[in-house]
Amino acid sequence: MSRVYNFSAGPSALPEEVLNQAREEMLEWRDSGMSVMEMSHRGKFFSIIADELEQDLRELMAVPENYKVLFLQGGATAQFSMIPQNLLRGKTKACYVNTGAWSEKAIKDAGNYCEAVLSASSEDTRFTTIPDVAGWRVDPDAAYLHYTSNETIHGVEFQSIPDSKGLTLVSDMSSNILSRPVDIGKFGLIYAGTQKNMGPAGVTVVIVRDDLIGHAPKSVPQVFNYADQAKNGSMLNTPATYNWYLVGLVLKWLKAQGGVAAIEQRNIAKSRLLYDLVDKSSLYRNPVEVPYRSRMNVPFILVDDALDKPFLAAAEANGLFELKGHRSVGGMRASIYNAMPEAGVKALCEFMAEFERTH
Amino acid sequence: MSRVYNFSAGPSALPEEVLNQAREEMLEWRDSGMSVMEMSHRGKFFSIIADELEQDLRELMAVPENYKVLFLQGGATAQFSMIPQNLLRGKTKACYVNTGAWSEKAIKDAGNYCEAVLSASSEDTRFTTIPDVAGWRVDPDAAYLHYTSNETIHGVEFQSIPDSKGLTLVSDMSSNILSRPVDIGKFGLIYAGTQKNMGPAGVTVVIVRDDLIGHAPKSVPQVFNYADQAKNGSMLNTPATYNWYLVGLVLKWLKAQGGVAAIEQRNIAKSRLLYDLVDKSSLYRNPVEVPYRSRMNVPFILVDDALDKPFLAAAEANGLFELKGHRSVGGMRASIYNAMPEAGVKALCEFMAEFERTH
Numbered sequence: 001m002s003r004v005y006n007f008s009a010g011p012s013a014l015p016e017e018v019l020n021q022a023r024e025e026m027l028e029w030r031d032s033g034m035s036v037m038e039m040s041h042r043g044k045f046f047s048i049i050a051d052e053l054e055q056d057l058r059e060l061m062a063v064p065e066n067y068k069v070l071f072l073q074g075g076a077t078a079q080f081s082m083i084p085q086n087l088l089r090g091k092t093k094a095c096y097v098n099t100g101a102w103s104e105k106a107i108k109d110a111g112n113y114c115e116a117v118l119s120a121s122s123e124d125t126r127f128t129t130i131p132d133v134a135g136w137r138v139d140p141d142a143a144y145l146h147y148t149s150n151e152t153i154h155g156v157e158f159q160s161i162p163d164s165k166g167l168t169l170v171s172d173m174s175s176n177i178l179s180r181p182v183d184i185g186k187f188g189l190i191y192a193g194t195q196k197n198m199g200p201a202g203v204t205v206v207i208v209r210d211d212l213i214g215h216a217p218k219s220v221p222q223v224f225n226y227a228d229q230a231k232n233g234s235m236l237n238t239p240a241t242y243n244w245y246l247v248g249l250v251l252k253w254l255k256a257q258g259g260v261a262a263i264e265q266r267n268i269a270k271s272r273l274l275y276d277l278v279d280k281s282s283l284y285r286n287p288v289e290v291p292y293r294s295r296m297n298v299p300f301i302l303v304d305d306a307l308d309k310p311f312l313a314a315a316e317a318n319g320l321f322e323l324k325g326h327r328s329v330g331g332m333r334a335s336i337y338n339a340m341p342e343a344g345v346k347a348l349c350e351f352m353a354e355f356e357r358t359h
Numbered sequence: 360m361s362r363v364y365n366f367s368a369g370p371s372a373l374p375e376e377v378l379n380q381a382r383e384e385m386l387e388w389r390d391s392g393m394s395v396m397e398m399s400h401r402g403k404f405f406s407i408i409a410d411e412l413e414q415d416l417r418e419l420m421a422v423p424e425n426y427k428v429l430f431l432q433g434g435a436t437a438q439f440s441m442i443p444q445n446l447l448r449g450k451t452k453a454c455y456v457n458t459g460a461w462s463e464k465a466i467k468d469a470g471n472y473c474e475a476v477l478s479a480s481s482e483d484t485r486f487t488t489i490p491d492v493a494g495w496r497v498d499p500d501a502a503y504l505h506y507t508s509n510e511t512i513h514g515v516e517f518q519s520i521p522d523s524k525g526l527t528l529v530s531d532m533s534s535n536i537l538s539r540p541v542d543i544g545k546f547g548l549i550y551a552g553t554q555k556n557m558g559p560a561g562v563t564v565v566i567v568r569d570d571l572i573g574h575a576p577k578s579v580p581q582v583f584n585y586a587d588q589a590k591n592g593s594m595l596n597t598p599a600t601y602n603w604y605l606v607g608l609v610l611k612w613l614k615a616q617g618g619v620a621a622i623e624q625r626n627i628a629k630s631r632l633l634y635d636l637v638d639k640s641s642l643y644r645n646p647v648e649v650p651y652r653s654r655m656n657v658p659f660i661l662v663d664d665a666l667d668k669p670f671l672a673a674a675e676a677n678g679l680f681e682l683k684g685h686r687s688v689g690g691m692r693a694s695i696y697n698a699m700p701e702a703g704v705k706a707l708c709e710f711m712a713e714f715e716r717t718h
Contacts (some may be wrong), residue, residue, distance in 0.1 A: 005390030011600050016386070019394050023385035027378050033680060035362030035378050036557035037605070040367040040681055073432040073561070074582065077596035081580045112578045163575040195597055200396035202432070202561045202599030219471045221440045223433065237436035238554050240561030240599060241370055276531070320401055321392060 001319075005344035008322035009152050009297060010175065010196040013344075017256075018199075018249045029245075035267040041235055050233065050247050056251040058255055059228050061177075063207055068230040071244055076102070076193045077175045078224075079204060080109035083146070083170060086226045087189065088114055088213040091143035095119040095167060096259055100119040100127040100151030100330065103170060107245045110146070114256045117142055117223040127154040129289040144168040144188055150176035150294050152196075153326040155286070155333070157294035162185050168180045168212065176296050177205070178254060179338055180264040187211050194298070199247035202240040208220045227228065254338065263338050270336050271295040283307070283356040301331035308332075318351045361680075364703035367681035368511050368656060368694040369534065369555040372703075377558075377608045388604075396601040400594055407590065408604050415610040419619055420536075422543050422566055427589040428564040430603055435461070435533045435552045437583075438563060442505070442529060445585045446548065448574040449475055450502035452528060454478040456495065459486040459510030460687065461531060469505070478503055486513040488648040492521045503527040503547055509535035509653050511555075511683040514645070515693070516653035520545050527571065535655050536564070537613060538697055539623040547571050550583035555655070556696045558606035561599045613697065622697050628705045629695050630654040636708045642666070642715040660690035666718055667691075678711045 006013040029036045038047040054069050063069060072078070083106075084094060094114050096107045098121035110116040117139045120131035138145060145167040150157040152175045161183065162167070168188035177192040184190065189208040195201035206226065214227040222228040222236055229236050230307045257263055275293060278284040284300045286293065302308055311332065315323050325331040336345055365372040365653045381698060391404045391696035398405040413428050422428060431437070431447040442454060442465075453473050455466045469475040476498045479490035490674055497504060504526040511534045520528070520542065521563050527547035536551040545548065548567040554560035565585065573586040582589040588595050616622055637643045643659045645652065661667055670691070684690040696711055 001387075001389055001392050003387060006393050006397050008402070010398060010597065011400060013397050019386050023382050026382035026385065027375070028360075028362060033360050033678070034365050038365050038367065038370060038372050041370060041560070043367070073434065073599075074437070075432065075596045077582045078433070081583070092525075107581045109582075123450065155705070176363055193597060195600075200599075200601045201400070201597045202602055213704065214552065221436075221468045223436045224440070237434045238369060238552060238560045240432075240559075241554075242559045242605075243561055243599065243602070245601060246601075294423075299514065322402065335438060335465065 004319040004321045005340070005347055006321050007336065007340070007348070009326070009332045009333060010193070010317070011201045012196055012335055012337050013339045014199065015250065015339045018246070018253050021249055022246060036245040041241050043236055044355055046241055049248055053244055053248040053251065054220045056244045056248065056255065057133045057205070060251060060254060061182065061184060062229055063209070063222060063223045065186060067207050068210060068213065070208070070226065070229050071234045072206055072229065073202065073237060073240055074205045075201070075204055076172055076191060077105065079172070079206065080106045081112065082224050082226070083189065084113035085111045085189075085220045085224060087168070087170070087212055088143045089212075091141065093139055093142040095138055095142040095145040097121070097131070097145070097147040098123060099130055099156055100154040102151055102153070102174070106146060106148065106172060113190055119145065122156075123289070126287075127156055128152065128287045130156060130158060130292045136162070136165070136201045138165040138167055140166065142167055144170045146172070148172045150296055152297045152335070153329060155288050155294040155297045155299040156292050157296065159291065176294070178260055178263070179267050179296060181260050194243070194247050196335070200243055201249045202243035203247055230326055231253045261294060261355060266338070266342060267295045267338065270340065273345050273349055274298045274334060274336065275296050277352055281352070281356055283359070284352065296337055297333055297335050299325055299329060299331060299333040305330070310359070315351060318347070320348055363678045363680045364679050364699070364706055366693040366695065366699070368685070368692060369552070370560050370597055370648040371555055371694055371696050372698045372700045373558065374609065374612045377605070377612050380608055381605060391408055395604040398600060400597055400600050405600055408607055412603055412610065415607065415614065416564070418568070419610060419613060420541065420543060425569045426566050427569060427572065427585070428544060429567070429585060429588050430593045430598060431565055431588065432561070432565045432599060432609070434560070434563055435531055435550060436464065438531070438550045438565065439465045440471065441585070442548065442550075442584050443469045443472035444579045445531065445575045446571055449504045450500065452476050452498055452501040454497055454501040454504040455502070455695060456480070456490070456506040457482060458515055459487055459513040461510055461512070461533070462507045465505060465507065465531060478504065481515075485646070486515055487646045489515060489517060489651045495521070495524070497524040497526055499525065499595055503529045505529045507531045509655055511656045511694070512688060514647050514653040514656045514658040515651050516655065516715040518650065521682070526535070535653070537549070537619055537622070538626050538655060540619050553602070553606050555694070558609045559602055561602035562606055573661065605694060625701060626654045626695075626697070629699065629701055630657060632704050632708050633657050633693060633695065636711055639717055640711070642718070643711065655696055656694045657691055658684055658688060658690060664689070669718070674710060674715055677706070679710055
């Protein structure tokens with residue numbers, strides 16, 4: 001068949017231009033005589049790719065000079081352990097805000113290394129809102145304050161950076177990194193798996209302020225130590241080289257789109273199309289409070305869940321794939337990351353309107 | 360330029376057939392409407408890829424039923440920590456054999472979790488041999504005995520499985536997995552990064568006997584716990600999906616070559632060509648004792664090291680790349696993994712003979 005519109009929550013759709021370039025360079029990158037995936041990570045060819053990758057990310061996100069940019073393995077999930085191991089710096093507590101499934105996982109793993117203080121939670125609303133920052137219980141003895149900037153399963157997103165009340169701010173930005181401008185200077189550390197807005201799965205980006213690293217206990221293995229990884233250009237051991245290259249292609253594509261500020265405008269427009277349709281419909285419903293709705297992940301239910309299966313089947317017949325919601329919440333979910341073109345969202349909206357008319 | 364012969368120690372040359380197939384399927388895998396790297400790891404398309412990957416590896420390596428096959432992230436280096444965390448099972452010691460740089464790294468990281476008992480070492484010979492197994496000091500209270508089956512930097516390889524004297528045998532097979540048949544049943548656990556004989560960097564294969572897992576302390580995060588990963592089909596979090604796919608293509612290529620026994624014959628022939636040339640030469644020299652020479656990594660020095668630079672320059676001019684030895688030992692190194700065709704080794708031998716004649 002021809003290429004479909006793919007609304008997967010991650011791994012997710014990539015820009016077709018990126019796939020085309022990867023295809024063209026598959027057997028030989030530039031004049032190197034070899035595929036990127038065959039290159040020594042310490043060789044002259046891959047060094048160019050690695051340098052451009054970091055430089056492009058620094059440029060796109062306006063990363064200040066006093067921050068290190070790391071490209072690691074293990075996904076955001078490995079960071080749930082690496083963050084307390086590296087950032088506790090002798091303290092015994094860290095604060096966490098619980099706004100959904102990903103926050104919960106981060107909290108659970110932090111508990112292996114420290115007391116994970118629950119500063120706020122929206123669990124009582126089934127994660128359809130974000131607790132008012134004014135009410136967050138922030139412990140001044142905590143090493144940092146952690147929150148998840150976008151919850152992919154519940155479709156809840158922070159629309160601004162919360163006041164950390166003096167604590168070092170740490171954020172899991174896996175599912176909305178590069179979708180909107182962010183003032184990195186307000187954070188101690190941000191991290192993100194690449195498989196949503198940055199490329200294929202297999203790389204985890206960590207951006208961390210200089211002064212926070214180098215304080216991990218000696219018992220933390222080098223490969224899990226930010227300072228050691230930073231000293232070695234994230235090449236303490238062999239990195240996922242081809243994945244770095246693909247992330248680099250996505251960053252160059254994003255620059256060609258006008259960068260993060262430009263893509264934010266498109267993300268606003270795309271998500272508005274979909275939320276407007278859902279809100280005007282009597283068949284579809286999104287339970288998230290309007291100010292906290294995610295621009296990246298739009299979950300919705302059909303008020304008659306007997307229509308779920310016919311909806312999904314008809315969607316696929318119309319070239320609209322991966323719309324089934326996460327098993328823990330049911331219903332549908334359309335993930336519309338940077339690489340989803342407006343045409344894909346329009347096609348979905350037209351299909352949903354037509355489905356409602358005929359059911 | 361056209362594609363060169365690439366003797367990189369890893370990431371390293373891949374079969375051209377694999378790259379061609381990856382190129383053809385880049386924009387759409389089979390009739391899925393999407394690239395493999397865009398697929399949800401839990402979706403119906405990727406499930407096929409994941410299932411075939413495990414099945415093909417089990418078949419190629421004749422993995423017994425009572426072993427789990429895991430596909431993880433972080434490289435063999437992450438395993439240096441995961442192995443003691445998972446396999447100590449309440450014990451406080453593990454035995455390690457030191458045959459080179461990679462053994463040393465494994466030993467260092469194990470020290471974070473237990474007493475790493477040094478059972479034997481060839482450090483006093485500068486790692487040009489393997490200590491006689493009869494003399495290994497094996498502590499019966501140790502949880503396991505670890506060795507590195509092939510040392511990429513020093514070019515030293517175990518030609519048979521050592522007697523573990525009753526201990527659970529664990530081996531880092533990163534650089535010779537799938538290059539020769541191995542009786543998995545003799546091991547408790549083997550592991551390997553994929554970037555030498557199995558595909559691109561970014562996946563770590565762990566094959567572990569059932570009864571050894573499920574005993575890790577609760578403080579080990581799920582993502583680093585073999586039992587939890589096994590329960591979740593190595594998808595506790597998003598795996599490096601595209602890398603899995605590429606490893607899968609390499610495995611299918613290997614099956615088409617006749618499997619591991621057939622490729623072993625080619626590896627014997629290829630390495631013999633090169634060692635014969637070196638041994639007959641008065642310019643080149645390999646310091647490793649003959650019975651322990653690696654079939655995968657052939658390090659050699661030029662007796663006049665003033666010729667190193669001219670040698671490398673002339674090699675590149677002849678389409679022979681990545682021959683520079685590891686910085687810690689100097690000289691040259693030709694890595695000739697499964698994907699290096701005999702024609703590549705012959706071209707190298709012809710060049711080396713010609714270089715000797717003219718210098």
